[in-house]
Amino acid sequence: MPNRLYxxxxxxxxxxxxxxxxxxxxxxxxxxxxxxxxxxxxxxxxGFCSVEADVFLVDGKLLxxxxxxxxxxxxxxxxxxxxxxxxxxxxxxxGVYRTPVEFLLLVDIKADGAxxxxxxxxxxxxxxxxxxxxxxxxxxxxxLTVILSGDRPTQLLATQKERYAFIDGRPENLVPAxxxxxxxxLISTSWAPLFKWKGLGQxxxxxxxxxxxxxxxxxxxxxxxxxxxxxxxxxxxxELADACVDLIGTDRLDDLASFLTTH
Numbered sequence: 001m002p003n004r005l006y007x008x009x010x011x012x013x014x015x016x017x018x019x020x021x022x023x024x025x026x027x028x029x030x031x032x033x034x035x036x037x038x039x040x041x042x043x044x045x046x047g048f049c050s051v052e053a054d055v056f057l058v059d060g061k062l063l064x065x066x067x068x069x070x071x072x073x074x075x076x077x078x079x080x081x082x083x084x085x086x087x088x089x090x091x092x093x094x095g096v097y098r099t100p101v102e103f104l105l106l107v108d109i110k111a112d113g114a115x116x117x118x119x120x121x122x123x124x125x126x127x128x129x130x131x132x133x134x135x136x137x138x139x140x141x142x143x144l145t146v147i148l149s150g151d152r153p154t155q156l157l158a159t160q161k162e163r164y165a166f167i168d169g170r171p172e173n174l175v176p177a178x179x180x181x182x183x184x185x186l187i188s189t190s191w192a193p194l195f196k197w198k199g200l201g202q203x204x205x206x207x208x209x210x211x212x213x214x215x216x217x218x219x220x221x222x223x224x225x226x227x228x229x230x231x232x233x234x235x236x237x238x239e240l241a242d243a244c245v246d247l248i249g250t251d252r253l254d255d256l257a258s259f260l261t262t263h
Contacts, residue, residue: 022047024101025260027241029226031249034064039080044088044096046257050104050247053081054150057116062123068110077120081105082127085144089130095143102132104186104247105146106168113151117165120148124164135162139182147186158183174217181222186247191227199233211243219244234259 029050030043055062062077096103132145149168169187173179218225226247250256
């Protein structure tokens with residue numbers, strides 16, 4: 001028994017040291033994180049500070065999948081993301097990492113936005129003390145921020161006086177009257193409609209200027225910025241990082257982690 005207890009103590013120490021050694025990469029976003037061989041865990045091991053999960057509402061549960069045909073009842077948002085993140089924050093003094101940084105959970109609603117939010121709202125209640133929330137016109141920040149993307153029930157959230165979720169805005173929401181940072185702390189858009197450059201050669205000066213202007217507008221309003229469907233290329237990542245784009249998304253966690261660590 002003493003040998004077993006000693007072995008368990010050593011394993012616990014190793015786990016704690018491993019957690020302490022992870023350097024949070026505040027710009028790293030795991031796109032379609034649930035498709036990784038180890039959802040959430042791999043992103044956390046690499047120090048990612050943002051993950052994305054697509055959800056469908058099925059029999060009262062929020063199941064995680066990109067397509068309805070691939071749904072698995074065991075893969076739900078609570079067991080895959082909310083519960084393990086909560087346990088991690090409990091063990092880690094309130095943060096996802098030991099270094100105090102904000103962690104984003106993007107919930108991409110594939111359909112039935114209002115109905116999904118009704119279920120999600122109840123699902124978030126047990127985790128409230130860890131969640132960034134909006135109340136009485138102010139945002140109180142916590143370690144974990146939940147942001148709705150996809151089929152977003154924007155008007156529903158906009159009318160709530162208290163909530164524990166936010167909306168993923170679009171470039172048109174950079175206009176002051178169309179989306180405050182209290183509702184839309186993050187602005188997202190697809191790369192392809194705005195930029196022809198895919199990473200070959202130098203980024204055209206006019207496109208680099210357009211990128212910097214979008215960043216400037218978002219940051220002036222206190223909003224973060226991300227692009228989806230960017231080319232998986234370090235040359236593109238370098239332009240995004242140099243322009244101060246807040247989140248760089250990837251399916252290739254190893255490659256982006258290495259880039260951000262050395263950039």
